[in-house]
Amino acid sequence: MSKSHSFIYDRRIRNLVFQGLMIVGLAFGVWWLGNNTLDNLADQGKSLGFGFLTKTSGFQISATLGTWVMEYDVGSSTYLDVYFIGIINTFIVAILGIVAATILGFSVGIMRLSSNLVIKGFATIYIEVLRNIPLLLQLFFWYFAVLRALPDRRSQLEIIPGIAGINITGLYLPAPLAQNGLGLVFICFVLLVCAAFALSKWAEKRQQLTGQRLPVFWAGTALVILGTLLSYFISGQPLDWSYPVYKDTGAVLRRGFQVGSGMALVPELIAVWLALTLYTAAFIAEIVRAGILAIAKGQAEASYSLGLRPGITLRLVIIPQALRVIIPPLTSQYLNLTKNSSLAVAIAYPELVSIFAGTALNQVGKEIEMIVMMMAVYLTFSLLTAAFMNWFNARVKLVER
Amino acid sequence: MADKAKSTDIAFVRQSDAPVLPPPATEAGFTGWLWHNIFSSMADFSSAGAMLRSGLTALLSLGLLYFGFAQIYALLDFAVFSAVWSDPDGLKREACWTTEQGGGLPAGWHGACWPFVWAKQKFIIYGPYPSEELWRVNLSAALGLVGLVYVLIEPLPWRRYVGAAMLTIYPLFAFIMLTGGNSDTPLVSVGTWLVAGLAVITVGRMGKKGYLGRNIAEFSQLIGITGWLFVIYNAVRAIGAADFGLVPVDTRDWGGLLITLVVAITGIVASLPLGILLALGRRSEMPIARLLSTVFIEFWRGVPLITVLFMASVMLPLFMPEGVNFDNLLRALVGVMLFSAAYMAEVIRGGLQAIDKGQYEGAQAMGLSYWQMMRLIILPQALTHVIPGIVNTFIGLFKDTTLVSIVGIFDLLGAGQSAIADAAWSSPVQALTMYIYVAVLFFVFCFGMSRYSIFMEKKLSTSRKH
Numbered sequence: 045m046s047k048s049h050s051f052i053y054d055r056r057i058r059n060l061v062f063q064g065l066m067i068v069g070l071a072f073g074v075w076w077l078g079n080n081t082l083d084n085l086a087d088q089g090k091s092l093g094f095g096f097l098t099k100t101s102g103f104q105i106s107a108t109l110g111t112w113v114m115e116y117d118v119g120s121s122t123y124l125d126v127y128f129i130g131i132i133n134t135f136i137v138a139i140l141g142i143v144a145a146t147i148l149g150f151s152v153g154i155m156r157l158s159s160n161l162v163i164k165g166f167a168t169i170y171i172e173v174l175r176n177i178p179l180l181l182q183l184f185f186w187y188f189a190v191l192r193a194l195p196d197r198r199s200q201l202e203i204i205p206g207i208a209g210i211n212i213t214g215l216y217l218p219a220p221l222a223q224n225g226l227g228l229v230f231i232c233f234v235l236l237v238c239a240a241f242a243l244s245k246w247a248e249k250r251q252q253l254t255g256q257r258l259p260v261f262w263a264g265t266a267l268v269i270l271g272t273l274l275s276y277f278i279s280g281q282p283l284d285w286s287y288p289v290y291k292d293t294g295a296v297l298r299r300g301f302q303v304g305s306g307m308a309l310v311p312e313l314i315a316v317w318l319a320l321t322l323y324t325a326a327f328i329a330e331i332v333r334a335g336i337l338a339i340a341k342g343q344a345e346a347s348y349s350l351g352l353r354p355g356i357t358l359r360l361v362i363i364p365q366a367l368r369v370i371i372p373p374l375t376s377q378y379l380n381l382t383k384n385s386s387l388a389v390a391i392a393y394p395e396l397v398s399i400f401a402g403t404a405l406n407q408v409g410k411e412i413e414m415i416v417m418m419m420a421v422y423l424t425f426s427l428l429t430a431a432f433m434n435w436f437n438a439r440v441k442l443v444e445r
Numbered sequence: 446m447a448d449k450a451k452s453t454d455i456a457f458v459r460q461s462d463a464p465v466l467p468p469p470a471t472e473a474g475f476t477g478w479l480w481h482n483i484f485s486s487m488a489d490f491s492s493a494g495a496m497l498r499s500g501l502t503a504l505l506s507l508g509l510l511y512f513g514f515a516q517i518y519a520l521l522d523f524a525v526f527s528a529v530w531s532d533p534d535g536l537k538r539e540a541c542w543t544t545e546q547g548g549g550l551p552a553g554w555h556g557a558c559w560p561f562v563w564a565k566q567k568f569i570i571y572g573p574y575p576s577e578e579l580w581r582v583n584l585s586a587a588l589g590l591v592g593l594v595y596v597l598i599e600p601l602p603w604r605r606y607v608g609a610a611m612l613t614i615y616p617l618f619a620f621i622m623l624t625g626g627n628s629d630t631p632l633v634s635v636g637t638w639l640v641a642g643l644a645v646i647t648v649g650r651m652g653k654k655g656y657l658g659r660n661i662a663e664f665s666q667l668i669g670i671t672g673w674l675f676v677i678y679n680a681v682r683a684i685g686a687a688d689f690g691l692v693p694v695d696t697r698d699w700g701g702l703l704i705t706l707v708v709a710i711t712g713i714v715a716s717l718p719l720g721i722l723l724a725l726g727r728r729s730e731m732p733i734a735r736l737l738s739t740v741f742i743e744f745w746r747g748v749p750l751i752t753v754l755f756m757a758s759v760m761l762p763l764f765m766p767e768g769v770n771f772d773n774l775l776r777a778l779v780g781v782m783l784f785s786a787a788y789m790a791e792v793i794r795g796g797l798q799a800i801d802k803g804q805y806e807g808a809q810a811m812g813l814s815y816w817q818m819m820r821l822i823i824l825p826q827a828l829t830h831v832i833p834g835i836v837n838t839f840i841g842l843f844k845d846t847t848l849v850s851i852v853g854i855f856d857l858l859g860a861g862q863s864a865i866a867d868a869a870w871s872s873p874v875q876a877l878t879m880y881i882y883v884a885v886l887f888f889v890f891c892f893g894m895s896r897y898s899i900f901m902e903k904k905l906s907t908s909r910k911h
Contacts, residue, residue: 181847387749
């Protein structure tokens with residue numbers, strides 16, 4: 045009887061055969077693509093290899109955090125330096141964007157839940173307009189239509205007289221200059237943060253024993269701020285500021301902001317930052333709204349009937365539960381923001397895609413190696429975030445009933 | 446005792462209803478609406494904290510009101526009140542110059558230059574597509590629109606067939622119309638493959654009837670499908686090579702809204718089957734299939750679209766054997782398709798996960814095979830469930846098509862951007878005018894689709910209520 049039972053009807057064997065075919069197909073595909081690529085490269089007289097990374101690069105990169113950190117110098121810096129400059133500039137705009145978009149997004153999201161029609165309406169219009177216009181268009185708008193309309197390089201638009209000003213070459217701010225002893229202040233700050241955490245732990249324990257709540261958040265914040273300030277003054281104010289120097293007299297070509305004074309943010313960075321922040325904030329606002337609405341009304345009502353005030357209800361009942369809903373999509377928005385920072389290539393902000401896969405690729409011509417290296421950066425970041433999310437989801441799942 | 450009796454004597458029992466009073470002003474009518482929606486949030490003075498909160502709310506509302514109206518007024522002033530609407534004398538850029546630049550408008554004028562947009566209208570919608578051939582684009586678009594509306598309106602008959610035609614015949618028609626056919630396909634190879642495909646179909650048929658033994662009979666369906674795929678693919682190539690008397694238009698001459706729609710629609714339609722396969726693969730019980738699908742999905746989701754487009758335009762030509770040449774648009778389309786397939790797979794996987802386990806078990810208990818179960822029971826439910834998600838993916842893709850302008854394809858935004866570079870219309874308001882116009886076009890499309898997605902979501906959630 046079992047003889048007539050063909051292998052074809054055995055699901056395990058079927059699956060094995062099917063998967064074997066898959067592997068063979070994949071291997072063949074990879075071999076075919078690789079073979080074609082090697083042929084094509086040979087035809088073009090090229091070869092694979094990462095030797096180009098140690099060659100010196102021959103192009104100028106506008107002064108940004110990346111060039112400052114890597115001490116970029118045309119003629120002596122290598123393409124590997126260019127790669128790291130790209131990574132640093134990508135991440136600086138991503139971090140700036142994430143911080144600003146979170147603050148703005150949470151504010152707009154909460155505003156959209158307001159019972160006040162003006163506030164709610166404003167938030168709704170903001171979200172609908174910003175979400176439905178492509179990011180690249182918004183980026184062009186800020187860069188070509190708004191920032192290009194700023195005063196030229198020989199004049200300025202004063203924001204805070206003597207401290208901050210803006211013109212077409214960028215935003216000028218005071219630059220911090222660390223003196224001896226700043227490290228000590230920093231150590232103090234770290235210690236104080238630890239102390240604040242210890243305080244909150246102690247207050248929690250005390251609350252469980254006695255039922256009394258202490259204003260531990262304000263106490264901790266005050267401790268950190270006042271303590272740091274105190275250590276700063278005791279150690280003799282070890283922080284100097286270099287203010288941007290602006291001249292509107294003298295030789296015409298010497299007018300404007302003086303090189304080497306203060307800190308300049310290039311307009312490309314400002315445009316990318318503005319566009320990413322405003323665009324992502326609209327999405328974050330929707331996530332926050334959905335997260336808060338996802339918490340059943342009964343939770344708030346039960347908390348009120350226990351006699352908790354609205355502020356405490358929000359802080360102890362609504363937000364902890366809403367965060368569990370909010371954080372996963374929020375993280376993916378952070379990821380989107382980081383990936384979207386690659387749009388900066390369109391206005392030539394010197395981030396990874398622009399200088400490494402753009403300018404450097406044109407000079408070196410190592411398409412495969414360079415694009416793989418570029419993708420690896422984004423991929424690593426995405427996978428790390430995904431790993432964090434899995435860990436987080438597993439953790440909050442235990443709390444769930 | 447007497448006391449008590451007396452108190453009952455003077456008790457008052459009401460004989461009639463109390464008069465019906467009008468509701469308090471704060472609860473009904475326009476004032477009530479105003480109170481509830483605006484003022485109640487800033488009129489709580491019961492404690493110091495509440496007073497502070499009310500004050501801040503009032504300040505915030507006033508500030509936002511002022512800011513919002515200032516922005517809206519600035520936009521209206523620029524785009525409507527101060528705008529230049531026509532250029533009767535054919536002045537071009539001088540029509541939008543102030544006296545400072547040598548034009549006729551007062552100094553300090555700031556408004557939109559609509560004649561510039563009218564002059565570039567054809568370029569923004571069609572790109573450099575030859576003017577005398579525009580009817581082909583218009584006809585394809587009109588037919589597509591009619592078909593789409595027909596499919597979306599619920600009570601119309603034959604919706605299924607119209608939908609099927611929209612997915613099969615219409616793309617072919619639009620392809621011929623837009624490119625003009627006449628592609629230089631080697632007809633010998635097409636013919637050979639067609640014959641081979643027909644042979645495979647015949648084998649499948651014979652296998653099904655049992656002429657080739659039991660083992661082949663088991664796989665006859667798979668063999669038949671493979672044969673049909675060959676035949677269809679090569680038939681499409683043959684039709685693409687046929688001469689319909691249309692002038693061929695190279696994809697380099699496509700542009701503007703045309704490119705945006707072609708990339709977005711092709712991307713989403715082509716990514717649907719691939720997305721379904723990937724989603725099924727990721728939930729499959731075969732570890733290798735699961736691993737490959739997961740790696741594929743996470744790879745494309747982990748990198749930005751720009752890098753995908755860079756890869757498609759730089760690396761794809763290297764991957765292909767000598768002689769195979771992709772045009773620029775096709776490269777971008779391949780990139781967009783792979784990219785959106787990964788996102789589509791995740792959306793569909795969400796739908797598959799939402800299907801009750803009993804549905805799978807029921808289908809299996811009926812003796813359906815895996816593909817029968819998926820095709821007849823699971824996917825119809827899962828796909829309806831995720832229509833809003835698919836529409837949202839489409840909106841995202843529609844906005845993301847703007848990125849193709851970075852690899853040198855002139856989509857709506859790219860066409861606008863290159864129109865701005867035209868010196869014949871150069872003026873300080875040129876860029877802003879064009880951005881507002883393009884933004885309005887994008888907003889109309891995306892906002893419309895998002896409303897549709899919300900509508901579907903509501904409809905689906907009511908129909909699913911128990």
